[in-house]
Amino acid sequence: MRIILSAGAALAASPAMAATAGTPFFSLNNTDFIVLLAFVLFIAVLMYFNVPSMIAKMLDQRAEGIQGELDEARTIREEAQSLLASYERKQREVSEQADRIVAQAREDARASAEQAKEDLQRTIDRRLAAAEEQIASAEAAAVAEVRNRAVDIAVAAAREVVGQQMSASKQAELIDGAITTVDQRLN
Template identity: 45%
Template sequence: MLSFGMDATSAATVWAFVALLIFIGMTLYFGVPKIIAKALDARIKKIETDLAEADRLRVEAKAMLEEYERKRDEAEKEAESIVLAAREEAFRLTAEAGASLEALIARRTKAVEDKIAQAESQAVAEVRARAADVAVEAARVLLTQQMATQNDAMVDRAIRDVGSKLN
């Protein structure tokens, strides 16, 4: 060993230092710091690209969110107008149906009243006809009975009346 008046620990330290200097020299000779710097630069560039892409996607997502919120608001307004129009149409149809129902009831009531009046007229006519038939039949029966009992007296009276009128 080389001994310049050093103990073993100091010699080992010197050799470790010399080895370190040789290692540093070789790394500098072969351009390891440049390789490491290029790798770090490439990694930094990739991270910056990823960050820019993430920022672009965030802005795009924010724009899409705003657009969907706007479309949702428009859809809600359109749904409200459709519901309002449907309510108005339902009220209008209900009013029309009520008016149609009232008109139908009035027509049916008038038709029933007309039928009742016609039935009354027909019944009165039938009662009158039946009453006339009964009166004629009663008169016939009465005359037949009177003629049977008073036939001779009437003939005698008629002859006297004719005789007195002729004289």
């Protein structure tokens, strides 16, 4: 009802009222009056069919729909945040595991390098020992060969010297003495 009164007051104060100054206001020839009557009739029809409550009801339903969508969006957002937190936690775990794997690989590589150094040192020590043994063996062989040569040379020199200074009877006597000595030692 307030709407009707406020509409009527607005129409009465309009410039159109001043244009129809020569005709009576409540006449069917006055267009302002006809428009006012149509407007009042329109508002009455709207009130009769309860259109404002239907509009309010539709607006309430729309508000409930929007609220439901907001609740659903909030639920989806919470699920997304939970999923994001889960993935971030998994990413941290995977990152930590990768760091542990890298650290273990470094430690394994360091241990392998140390083992390789030790193996190389043992191989070098074995080869040095083998080389020293070969050198010692070669030295001993060289010393033995030098001794044998010296003995051969000394025997040859002694033979020559003894052959030149000794007589035949003396040689026979020495040979007989050597045979006797060998015979005694063998028995």
